[in-house]
Amino acid sequence: MTLQDTGLAAYNFAYLDEQTKRMIRRAILKAIAIPGYQVPFASREMPMPYGWGTGGVQVTASIIGPEDVLKVIDQGSDDTTNAVSIRKFFEKTAGVETTTRTGEATVIQTRHRIPEAPLKEGQVLVYQVPIPEPLRFLEPRETETRKMHALEEYGLMHVKLYEDIARNGHIATTYAYPVKVEGRYVMDPSPTPKFDNPKMDNCAALQLFGAGREKRIYAIPPYTSVVSLDFEDHPFEVNRFEQPCALCGAEGVYLDEMILDDKGGRMFCCSDTDFCEERRGEAESVSASNGEIV
Amino acid sequence: MQIPNGLDGQGAERHGRDKPLLSVSGVSHYYGDRIGCRNVSFTLYPGEVLAIVGESGSGKTTLLNCISTRMEPTTGEVTYRFRDGSVKNLYRMGEAERRFLMRTDWGFVHQNPADGLRMTVSAGANVGERLMAVGERHYGRIRETATDWLTKVEIAADRIDDQPRAFSGGMRQRLQIARNLVTHPRLVFMDEPTGGLDVSVQARMLDLLRGLVADLGLAVIIVTHDLAVARLLSHRMMVMKDGEVIETGLTDQLLDDPQAAYTQLLVSSILQV
Ligand SMILES: [Zn+2]
Numbered sequence: 124m125t126l127q128d129t130g131l132a133a134y135n136f137a138y139l140d141e142q143t144k145r146m147i148r149r150a151i152l153k154a155i156a157i158p159g160y161q162v163p164f165a166s167r168e169m170p171m172p173y174g175w176g177t178g179g180v181q182v183t184a185s186i187i188g189p190e191d192v193l194k195v196i197d198q199g200s201d202d203t204t205n206a207v208s209i210r211k212f213f214e215k216t217a218g219v220e221t222t223t224r225t226g227e228a229t230v231i232q233t234r235h236r237i238p239e240a241p242l243k244e245g246q247v248l249v250y251q252v253p254i255p256e257p258l259r260f261l262e263p264r265e266t267e268t269r270k271m272h273a274l275e276e277y278g279l280m281h282v283k284l285y286e287d288i289a290r291n292g293h294i295a296t297t298y299a300y301p302v303k304v305e306g307r308y309v310m311d312p313s314p315t316p317k318f319d320n321p322k323m324d325n326c327a328a329l330q331l332f333g334a335g336r337e338k339r340i341y342a343i344p345p346y347t348s349v350v351s352l353d354f355e356d357h358p359f360e361v362n363r364f365e366q367p368c369a370l371c372g373a374e375g376v377y378l379d380e381m382i383l384d385d386k387g388g389r390m391f392c393c394s395d396t397d398f399c400e401e402r403r404g405e406a407e408s409v410s411a412s413n414g415e416i417v
Numbered sequence: 418m419q420i421p422n423g424l425d426g427q428g429a430e431r432h433g434r435d436k437p438l439l440s441v442s443g444v445s446h447y448y449g450d451r452i453g454c455r456n457v458s459f460t461l462y463p464g465e466v467l468a469i470v471g472e473s474g475s476g477k478t479t480l481l482n483c484i485s486t487r488m489e490p491t492t493g494e495v496t497y498r499f500r501d502g503s504v505k506n507l508y509r510m511g512e513a514e515r516r517f518l519m520r521t522d523w524g525f526v527h528q529n530p531a532d533g534l535r536m537t538v539s540a541g542a543n544v545g546e547r548l549m550a551v552g553e554r555h556y557g558r559i560r561e562t563a564t565d566w567l568t569k570v571e572i573a574a575d576r577i578d579d580q581p582r583a584f585s586g587g588m589r590q591r592l593q594i595a596r597n598l599v600t601h602p603r604l605v606f607m608d609e610p611t612g613g614l615d616v617s618v619q620a621r622m623l624d625l626l627r628g629l630v631a632d633l634g635l636a637v638i639i640v641t642h643d644l645a646v647a648r649l650l651s652h653r654m655m656v657m658k659d660g661e662v663i664e665t666g667l668t669d670q671l672l673d674d675p676q677a678a679y680t681q682l683l684v685s686s687i688l689q690v
Contacts, residue, residue, distance in 0.1 A: 261535065274513040278550025282535070282542045285549065288556055289539055289578050354556040 137184040137217040143167055147185035147340070151331060154342035159304025160272070161255050166338040171212070175205060176234055176251030178333030180212070182340060183232050183249050186331070187213065192220045194228035199236040199377065199394035206234075223397045237319040239376050239398040242328035244345060250315070252334040255341065257301045257311035277309050280352055288357055297362060303350045304343060317351065318361045318377045324349040368393045371402035436498055438463045438604060438636050439484065444493030446479050452660040453479035457493070459655065459665070463603065466630060466637040468647035468668065470683070471657035478608065480657070481640045485525060485606045486515050500603070520547050524597030524605035528612045530589035533596065534581050540567060540592055541577040547600045566595040571625065587618040591625065598629065607639040611646060623649050644687045648672055656680050 135141060143165075150164035169177040187193065195210045197203040201223040209232060210221045222228050225238040234251040242248060258268040261279050271279070280301050287294045300317035304310050312323060312332075323330060323343060330343040343349060353359040367374045369390040376398065378391040393399035437460040446453035454476035461467055471477040482488035484495050486507050495507045500522065507515065519525065527533040534543055544563040545553075553559055564574045570591035572584075581589050590610065597605060610626065611619045627650055630637055641647055647654050647668060654671050656664040656679070664677040675681045 261538065270512075274516060276516065276550065278546055281549040281554070282538055282546050285542050285545055285556060285559065286538055289541060289560075353554075355554050356557050 134216055136189075137187055137213065138169070139167065139181065139184045144185040147181055150340045151182065151185065151342065154331070154340050155329070155344050157308070158343055158347050159302075159308030159310040159341060161339040161341045163338055164340050166335050169335070171208070173336040174253065176209060176232070177335030178337070178340070179232050179234070179249050179251030179335075180209060180333075181335060182331050182333035183209075183213065183230060184217075186247060186249075187217055187219060187230055189217070189219065191229045192222050192227055194222050194225065194231045194397075195233075196231065196236060196238070196395075196397075197234045199238075199379070200396045202396065224401070225395075225397055233315075235315055236377065236394060237315060237322045239373075239393070239395045240401075242322075242326055244327045246328040248326075248328050248330045250312075250330065250332045252311075252313055252332045252339075253336070254299075254313055255311060255332065255334040255337050255339040257299075257309055257313075272308060275307070277303075280309055281354070284352060284354065284357075288354070294353065294357055294359070300359075301352050303352060305347050306350075309352070310341060310343075310349075316362065316377060317359075320349070320351045320359070321361060364391065366391055368399060371399045371406070373399070373402055437461060438465075438498050439638075440494075440496045440504075441484050442494045442496075444480065444483050444490045444495065446483050446488065447491045452476070454483065454657070454660045457662055459662075461604075461636055461638065463636055464634045465653065466635075466639065466651045468651035468654045469638065469640045469657060470642070470644060470647050470654055472642055474659075475657040476660035477640045477642075477657050479660070481606060481608060481638065484638065485523070486519065487525075497604075520550055521600050522602050522604065524602040526590075526593055526597055526605060526607040526610045528609040530581065530586070530593045530613075533593040534589060536582050537580060539578045539580055540572065540584075543581065543592060543596050544599050547596065551600065562599060563595075566599050567592075569598075569629070570595045585618075586614055587622060590614060590622060594626070594629070598633065598635075601633070602635070604636045604638070607637060609641055609643075610639065611643070612641070626650060644672065644683060656683070 147164055150162045154160065154162045166178065167181060169180055171177060193210065193213050195201065195206040197206040200206065213219055214221055225231065225240045229245065230247050230249060231238065232249040232251065237248065256268055258271055258279055261282060262268050262271065284294055287296055296317065298316050299311050299313035300320055302310055302312055302320060302323065312320060325346055325348065326343065327345055329345055332341045351359040364378045368376060368378060370392045373393055377394045379394040380389055380391055382389050439461040442458045444457045445455045457480055469477045469480060483490040489508055496504050497507055498504050525533065541560060541563040544566050545559040548559050548562060564577060567574055567577060572588055572591055581592055584592060611622050614622060623646065630650065639650060651668045654666060654668045655662050656677065658679050664671065664675065664680045672684055675684045
């Protein structure tokens with residue numbers, strides 16, 4: 124992303140003009156009022172390509188204030204090009220403080236992951252969503268998918284899971300695993316791994332989803348029920364990892380595989396880099412206070 | 418067949434099925450100034466098979482769409498008796514209820530199986546979809562029921578994970594039938610169900626349909642231009658021309674002794690074959 128400092132100086136706080144922000148806020152309010160329902164909105168051109176999270180960026184731009192502290196992650200990491208670019212974008216256009224610490228952030232924009240550390244009341248998690256419609260893979264007509272949502276006709280979602288089991292012997296969907304929100308709307312948490320689905324359920328933070336190219340916003344208000352779809356004889360299960368994180372020893376967290384060399388050396392470590400660093404930091408300070416040498 | 422001859426409604430009454438399943442009253446549909454169908458009335462009893470016969474442009478497909486909630490009639494009423502005995506006007510029901518009815522108590526067999534199937538999911542999922550739509554959440558049971566139905570329509574059980582794209586036209590049509598019947602509907606609409614098939618497989622398909630309809634006690638409204646299909650499957654016939662019903666009666670009687678000149682012409686043309 125190339126941002127011209129001089130050019131941006133002419134823009135409003137957080138880039139979008141106030142009228143656009145009000146329009147997006149109205150969509151967000153409606154989305155919060157109807158958990159899991161996809162609200163159409165007039166998505167604007169952003170100074171970055173689609174696929175770079177323009178939906179999430181517009182949502183963040185509409186809710187962020189000067190007092191907010193922003194964290195941006197991509198695949199769990201604060202350091203990828205995408206995350207760094209979006210963070211810089213808001214540093215420049217809104218002058219807000221940014222952080223990599225989950226606990227310190229008031230707004231967290233994410234692609235692919237939900238932080239491992241439990242979110243708190245008052246925090247907002249903004250997801251960048253490429254494809255918001257969970258029914259689309261089998262029903263390409265939008266008039267029909269809207270009707271299916273309106274009439275709560277969700278048999279098709281189970282057809283997809285059925286096919287999965289018929290082909291693989293188990294539900295092989297690991298990303299964009301469909302959920303039912305507050306017992307009503309079926310929603311695509313895309314493209315987060317299903318490992319994170321349980322974190323959406325009864326979460327203390329507000330969760331907002333923005334799809335820029337598809338012009339949709341949806342939301343999960345705090346403390347909302349989010350249930351992953353499944354069959355009685357093939358219940359929903361999260362991915363399990365055989366070993367703990369090679370760096371911090373954490374168990375029950377989502378791990379990424381790191382290639383160490385070209386001889387096949389590899390290790391598994393936390394995909395949430397902040398979580399991993401904080402744990403290692405704590406371990407160091409504990410060791411230090413015990414007078415040990417690490 | 419269970420239904421004795423010579424009975425237009427009264428026969429059903431004698432068998433304790435005394436109340437109409439579907440009542441059509443004064444149904445007309447206009448496309449602008451052009452008549453689709455005009456002032457059609459009839460009743461259909463449980464387990465009864467009615468053939469609507471006519472050439473293309475006769476209004477038979479318009480009528481089928483009007484009575485199966487696929488297209489609202491310009492005037493007229495269609496009422497349906499639900500399993501709980503209540504009778505409802507189809508066009509005064511909410512859309513949710515109407516769609517629910519269509520995928521549970523009703524079936525619709527299209528001439529072209531691709532219109533009634535999901536071509537990119539397996540045969541098993543095609544059959545199982547209606548079960549899942551009404552809340553079945555046990556994979557093993559869905560699969561068992563799907564296997565059962567594939568067997569009933571003479572599709573080998575080991576084809577359950579194949580997509581209909583890999584099936585012949587006849588197999589696709591049989592799969593479409595299984596997909597419709599899995600929820601044990603009471604009324605099935607069929608639009609030229611053998612129309613797209615090779616002549617060589619038509620006879621087998623008609624046999625299969627005849628058996629299923631009788632075994633399940635289905636009420637069927639079948640639209641066809643083919644009097645041979647009507648003769649084999651239906652108890653009663655309605656002949657349409659230019660949007661209107663010109664003759665109606667028991668199939669055997671009507672074919673033996675057609676009254677309207679147009680029907681006589683139709684009958685003489687097939688009986689020569
Ligand atoms: Zn770690």
